[in-house]
Amino acid sequence: MKDSGNSFHARHLKRALDYVMNPEKTQGGRLVGAINCQADMAFEQMMDTKKQFGKTDKRQGYHIILSFKEDEVEPDRAFEITQKFVAEYLGDAYEAVFVVHDNTDHVHSHIVFNSVSFVDGKKYRYEKGDWAKYIQPITNKLCQEYGLSIIDVEDGSKEKQHENYKDWSEYREGSFVWADMIKRDLDACILQANDFSGFLELLSEKGYEVKQGKYLAVRPQGMTRFRRCKTLGENYSQEAIVERIAKEDLSFYQSQNEEKQAAIVKCYVKRYRRAKMSGLQKRYYAKLYRIGKLKKKPYSQVWKYRDDIRKMHKLQEQYLFLVRHKIESAEELVSVLDNLTDKKKEASKEKSKTYKAKERFKDIFDKAEQIRELDDAESCYQSGDTFFEDEHNAWERLNTELLAQGYSVEEVESLRKKYESKYAQDCKAERAVSKELSLGRSIWKELTVSASAEEKQYDKETIRDRKEQPIR
Incomplete structure (x- = not known):
């Protein structure tokens, strides 16, 4: 701020x-x-x-x-x-x-x-990369303790992590749709154009607005802002596009994508040249375009129906919920919601029970973890390196304490895996019930809202009818 x-x-x-x-x-x-x-x-x-x-x-x-x-x-x-x-x-x-x-x-x-x-x-x-170095590891550790999803930040460089976050952000905002569509159209125009000016004309024919300044930017119909081409990738900067126009055509793409196959020894192809329009024909088609008889090919309108598609998916999930639980009335829906609420409480109770049981063994888990961390030093000490004598003494002490409690390192590891597996299963079961309950509540909420709206409409019609009745 x-x-x-x-x-x-x-x-x-x-x-x-x-x-x-x-x-x-x-x-x-x-x-x-x-x-x-x-x-x-x-x-x-x-x-x-x-x-x-x-x-x-x-x-x-x-x-x-x-x-x-x-x-x-x-x-x-x-x-x-x-x-x-x-x-x-x-x-x-x-x-x-x-x-x-x-x-x-x-x-x-x-x-x-x-x-x-x-x-x-x-x-x-805040320094660049602190998210991956400090912030996300803390949230990952906490979420693992509670059996929740985490984000892996260990694979790839900081730049890659930044790109992953950017991609996720664009996906959340819906701009991923535009990026794919724009790249597709840019590739098509590069393939067809003979030079850069022809490339710009082809973009205009597809309904794009083009802005040329320090950076080449385009805006398709329906998009609120211009998008710099270079942000789509290194192959879409203005310099890269000019180079691609010069070398890319159909034969280029075919040579890039073709697999080695048996060669055709003989092939007879009769080629026909496309007939060119005369000057009169060109003027005639230009006139048709000016008076509106010919229209540019409209740009994709899929983006308009994104909300409708989401509503359709939601309705489908609600319908499948009603089928799964064989619900045919509002009373049956209430009964199912009560049942799911009880199941959720039971699942949460079971998860809490497993977590507390796991916490009772925290002391031996910590000791086993410390022993594993000292294993390399112990191996060096056994090989004759006395530099690690302190680590050896610590390793011996921890093993003795663990055996005194009745466990070996292998038994502790087996016990840890058992509880982690059980806790993960409990979390999964709780999430499944929570999702089902949330879906049922959304149906009930829509029912109550629609019923309230109908009552208000009925009251308005009743009042209007009373006003319209003649006074006797």
Whole structure:
């Protein structure tokens, strides 16, 4: 959150705090928490910290959002995870407010924290790659503890991770549709064009608006903004397009994609040249185009029906829910919802039971983990390297303590896998019931809304009929 100017430096910070703590999104303020400050006085305390260290201008604060998969976590559990994340990542130095919003299909949490440390006055600094290096590993660790989905950040470079996030963001916003369609049309025009001006004419005929400046940008019909071609990939910058026009044609693509096959020794092909239009014919077709008899081939209109497709999928899921549970009336729907609610409570209880049982063995699990970490050092010591004598002594002590408790390292590992497998199964069962319950509640909500609308319509018609009756 940047500086808003001399009149009110922290305007963006104030608005962010007001937004995230909205009672309508946080169950009346129940899902609001804070660390190193009081939630209802957070802005004032953050400003006091800035004034104390003379840093009231420039960057005012930061905003982190933790988002969970749909129907995967309850708001209270999300609040607990967020609280642990804030304590581990910011608890030693920064004032922060954290909340959970459950007013959307995806439960998510917001974290707004001061840019100035209340400990030493140093400003928080986010470096490129900190997400993969510090932030995501903490959320992954916490989500694994609760049996939730994680994002793997170990594979690929930082740049690749950034690209993956960008792709996901574009997918969420729907712009992935445009990117694929634009690249398809650019490839087609490159293939057909003889030069760059011909390429631009072909794009215009397809309904594109073209903007040439420092970068080549295009905008198809229905898209609100221009899209720079170079953002679609290195093969779509203006320089790359000019090079591709010069070397790419049908024979080029065929040579790139063809597989080695048996050669045809003889082939007789009778070729016919396409007849060219005369000057009179060209003028005639130009006139037809001007008066509207000929139209450009319309651009794809699929994007208009995206919401309808989503509604169709939702209706299909609701229909299959009714079929699965053999529901034929509102009373039967209520009965099924009650049954699913009980099942969800049972699944949550079973998951909690498994988690607590696993926690009882935490001590031996930790010892086995420490032994595994010292295995390499122990191997070196056994080979005659006395440098690792301290590690050897620690390894011996941990093994002795573990055997005194009645377990070997192999038995502990088997026990750990057993509980992790059981907990994962319990989480999966809970998610399945939660998803089914959420689907049933959405049907019930639509029924009650439609019934209320019908009652209002009936009341209006009744009043109108009474007014229209003659007075006797």
